[in-house]
Amino acid sequence: MIYLVELTGYDPATAGDVVLRYCGGESAYTTRPTDDPANAEYEGRVSDPGNLERHLFGRNRTYGESDIGVGVIKLANPDGDLDGLLDMTFDGRPVQIWALEDGAPFGSRELLFSGLIDDAEFGYAEVTVSIRDRLDALRETLQQETFTGETVSGGRADAEGGEDLKDKPKPEAYGRVLNVPAVEVDRFDLIYQIAANGLASIDVVRDRGVALTKGSDYATLAALKAATVTAGTYASCVALGLIKLGARADGQITVDASEGATAADRSAARVARRMLERAGFVAGTDFEAADFEALHALNPAEVQYWVGTSDVDALDAIAAVLGSVGGYLLPDRTGKFHVGRLELPTGEPGAVIDEVLILDGGSGIDRIGTDDEGSGKAARxxxxxxxxxxxxxxxxxxxxxxxxxxxxxxxxxxxxxxxxxxxxxxxxxxxxxxxxxxxxxxxxxxxxxxxxxxxxxxxxxxxSVRRDVFSVPVTRREIETIDLAGVVELQMSRFGLNEGRLFRVLGETANYEDGQTTLVLWG
Structure with a gap:
């Protein structure tokens, strides 16, 4: 087996990204002229092709925040020839790990992992490359716009807040949000913002809890500013998530509002998809749209999410929304995102794992508690x-x-x-x-x-019943078609598993060097 590693880094010498190619062993591997890429050399530097730990949620958990998969790749550097990479920047750039059977054509290689580089550390004889799965790309602020803080006098054409809002993120709303504190963005024209990403409707506006009378809606900020609004009334620019009051507020202005054209568009699955798209991810290329629709069909209930002028990670927001329905967001080993819902294991298993497949003659298995509250005990x-x-x-x-x-x-x-x-x-x-x-x-x-x-x-x-979690070491080849959330059958002479029992895959730790994968099974 040959392991091929491709690392992308920013090279200041060329002011652009370059792909660095390495393989296991001391000899280089070169692609053929008919391969893609053609005549590409993989330098023999890989001393450890990597390991990766991934979980549906947190480690050994069945709900909660999504967990970013992490691992390392090691490159031999006793001669110091890789020292020149010190000047390159790797964080946040792509990494791929491939496996190729000895003597097999390059086109038959198997993609083991596609993700992002976290960092590269240079020791005297070894370079250690920390890697993460693509969930790490969602560790960016959900809000896409920030206030300039330039609205410091009347008569301006903008609504960007004063110095207190300068460089702070603009609020965003998803689904049907309740009683959100509107942000004053133009104190001269009495304009407030609820959602920079736009709304479908503004349902109620209150001043210290007293509902104001709904006025007209305007298509642009300029039209909203030009509108005459009487006391006790508000006008709106729904497209920009703005309102204008007819008189100075007596207290905090709070708003009930809806984002998403219909109630069906406000389900956890569809809200999470819009968050993912707002973060720059594209259906088909970056995620499977059909997964979101399948999750929507399982639970189309309305949800809400609102974030104000404090930074919130897109991953945290998506996890909170999907967690409402027991859902998760997960990149597969090729880096494409999928969503689903944690269910009890049912149906035909993707693999049957018995004492023959479990390493160490079956003795490598461990029964462990979940890291949920109560460690998997039945809840009252x-x-x-x-x-x-x-x-x-x-x-x-x-x-x-x-x-x-x-x-x-x-x-x-x-x-x-x-x-x-x-x-x-x-x-x-x-x-x-x-x-x-x-x-x-x-x-x-x-x-x-x-x-x-x-x-x-x-x-x-x-x-409401006890759930078991097992840590099961197996050879990767035996379960290569099984990914997180998949169903397997565990059968052995211990732990009451004589007749076999179905389990859901909660996590895995893959070690590419020795071909071993440790599965975390729940059921």
């Missing part, structure tokens, strides 16, 4: 939080109820003082057997109670 309660209020206040911060139509409503006052609403399912049978059984809480971006209750009912059978 499932709580799902929903209806996030982005600007909770004390009751005395709202306009006092005097019985007039303009005052805050009872329903709004009850909503405004709490950050979350929640539903809870209790399992009396588990509680009777195990009084100290864990109580699991899931924060979701669901807007509606019915959707939170439906998700709690879906989670209950997953977490």
């Amino acid at each position: 309660t499932i709580t799902v939080k929903y209806g996030l209020n982005h600007y909770p206040v004390r009751r005395d911060e709202l306009v006092t109820d005097t019985g007039t139509a303009s005052d805050t409503t009872d329903a709004y006052r009850a909503f405004a003082t709490e950050e979350w609403r929640q539903v809870k399912i209790e399992n009396a049978a588990v509680a009777a057997i195990s009084p100290d059984a864990p109580e699991l809480t899931f924060e979701t971006m669901f807007v509606n109670e019915a959707d939170a209750h439906a998700e709690a009912n879906r989670l209950a059978p997953i977490y």
Whole structure:
């Protein structure tokens, strides 16, 4: 087996990116004139073709934030010939690892991994290249625009805030957001921004909880600025996520608004896709659009996500939205993103792993606890939080109820003082057997109670019984078609697995040098 490594780095000498090619062993490998690339030389420098650790969520977890896969590649450099690479920049640039059977044509090589370089460290005799999967590319700020802070006087054509907002990100909204604090971007013309990415509608605008009367909508900022708005009323520019007040606000302006043309466009899957696209990723090339539609079909419930003037990673935002439905975002080994939902393992397994396949004659297997709350024990309660209020206040911060139509409503006052609403399912049978059984809480971006209750009912059978996690070392060739979230059958004479049992793949650690992969199986 020949391992081929391709590293991309920025070369200041040419002021551009170059591809560096290396292979295992001391001899170089050169492609043929008919190959693509033709006559390319892979220098014999790879002492370790790499290892990579990947997980659906965090290590040994079944929910939570997506986890970036990490690993290393080692290049031999006892002669110092690679010292010249010190001046190059590698971070954030592509890396590929290929495997090629001895004597096989170059075109038959197998892509083991496609991701990004994190860093390159130069020791005396070895260069260590840290690598990450493409989730790392989402460790960029979700918001795509920043305030210039130039709106420091009246009569200007912009709405960019004052010096307090200079260089801060503009707010963005996804789905149907509740009670978000609008950002004052032009104090002279009384203009506020809710979402720089644009909205489908502005549903309610409140000043200290009192709903203002909806006025006209305008297509441009200039038209909005020119509009005459009376006290107690607001005008809008929905396309730019802006509103204009008719009189100076008495307190914090909060807004309910919708992004996405219809309720169906506000599902977790479709919101996450728009976030991914806003970050610059393209359907077909970077992710599978069909995966998002399949996840939407599983749960089309409305969600919300709003981010203000603080930086938020795109990955954190996407993980929060997808986590509402038990979903994950994951690049496959070739670097293409997929989404799905963690389900109990069912159906035909992609592989049957028995004591013959498990390394060390089966003794290499370990049963481990999950890193979830309760370590995989049966839960006695499932709580799902929903209806996030982005600007909770004390009751005395709202306009006092005097019985007039303009005052805050009872329903709004009850909503405004709490950050979350929640539903809870209790399992009396588990509680009777195990009084100290864990109580699991899931924060979701669901807007509606019915959707939170439906998700709690879906989670209950997953977490109301004990779940096992096994660490299973196997030869990569035996499971090369199995990726994270796949289903395998584990069969052996220990741990009650005599008849075989289905498991879901939660994680893997692949070592390309010795061809071993350790799977983390859950079920």
